[in-house]
Amino acid sequence: MAIQCSICGGTHVKCAAVVNPNTKEFIEFGYDALSDGQCEQCGNVLLTDPEEVKADIDKWWAEYMARNDSHPNYVLCEIVRTDNYDGYEQAYIRIGGPENVVGNMDIIAVCRDLDELKALTVPDFSRGFTLVECQGFEFRPVMENRTYRIEIDGECIPVTTEEVLEFYPKQHNLTQDDIEQYAAANTALIKSYRECERRLDVALVRRLLDEERLMKPGESDSFKMQLHFEWFVRIRKEKTMQYAPFRYTVEAFCLDNIQTFTRRYITLEAALLHCLNGFNEKANSPNRYKSIEQYLTQSKTL
Template identity: 75%
Template sequence: MIVCSLCGGTDVKCAAVVDPNTKEFIEFGYEAFLDGECSQCGNVTLTDPNEIKSDIDKRWTEYTARNGSRPNFALCRIVRTDNYDGYGQARIRIGGPSKAVEKCNTVAACRDLDELKTLTDPDPERGFTLVECQAFEFRPVMENRIYLIEIDGESIPVTTEEVLKLYPEQHNLTQDDIERYAATYTAQIKSYRGCERCLDAVLVRRLLDEERLMKPGESDSFKLQQRFQWFVRIRKEREKPYAPFRYTVEAFCLDNIQTFTRRYVKLEEALLHCLNGFNENASIPDRYRSMDEYLTKNQKQ
């Protein structure tokens, strides 16, 4: 039975081909059962839940026969019932441990195939209706573990989910990758987010005024707001190994895994480069041409 994909009502109409002279019905229009008008919801996507359930069973049987195993994701077309805007594509998780986390975004998780098929029946409270199962697939899923990483003497808890959120999907992290380096780096970034000091005119003046007091090996840290937020550490180097460079900037993006490192002869150069967003593109003019210009424009701070 053809129903409205939003409310599930049967009072719907769709396009048909009719002889304009005899008013004789000839056939239904192209994909007439996919779009129509609901007396309650207006112009909407139409759906046939029973037909979609049969197609799901067919695709499931074909997948398991071809691969000798069960899939754990269904690639589907859905209709949002809470904010209708036509079709949308989404993945739906099938089975697996309750404390698992996947690398791809999903719109829902089902215990099994039977529960997946119930999503074809419109339910306004659910938020979406499954209107087509395009394919089944298997994607790596890991257990959502908690790692305790020591950073600067503090034990930082990090979950698998937090690691996968920080690292782009194309990195294809494995459990071994997370244990070897990704959890540690995520804990490091999580720790840096706790820094409360931001680079402003007050801090710039203090750092420049107290530069003579800074000893080799010492550092100062602060947050820097650009397109993303960064944690920046400026360290005074021991002169011989890095001469003529005396300062090193290490910057870590707090929203992704970007990093930036560079050495400078003067502290003022390092701070100005930070204030200009690490700009190294000669075709893009710097926001501030000098430290005096920055301090003049921000003298009220």
């Protein structure tokens, strides 16, 4: 197969070459000639030789198999985007395995086998990209994208493996066991907390303080509040004197990442004030409000 435009697949292309000026004999392509080619239809583009790329794929595959005696499931390659050309870029393609899987890395495509991978070297504008270089094969663990149904407060919350991996930072390197033992439950809990519609505002602060005397040990009130991230907060009145003199506990859960916050307070006012000040505990960063009264007074003027 001839050298082609990586965008349209056309063969009306040009590139720099080393030529004997006397005999006009072609010697070799110039340095990075294919990376700086010209297509009659597409202009300045990267050119590609699909047959040569396919041969490189076979070579890298054979080398991997000889070293590992097992099949890889990812290939690192260079691609050219046909819908928005901007030179080449690195990308991963997954090979084989079930379709409904999730991993900890971004991929541009999934191929059933090596033949389907090689087919990506032939330019096809409708595909959106062309594979122009194979850089090597790898094996990385992948997991089936299962759906877990977690019961929270009498409601069944569905959460998928993909949702769990999106919520937990990649450096946690979650395994299937991690997801089944705790990560799915934690993700479902946050998913349920996002449904809370009550927010911490003047009306809620007044109501909580006015009805404090009615709050029984073990009871709690919950709300959301916006800091840099959105948080779900639960204020609970302790059941026993185990934590005396502390009578209230704040449990806060970030709704955008796995941060949590827990503190105990002697009074409900102190708990609410700490929330209103964004859980500030920095000595060199003054609180926005020095008291609940200041918060209520300033809110009247807004």
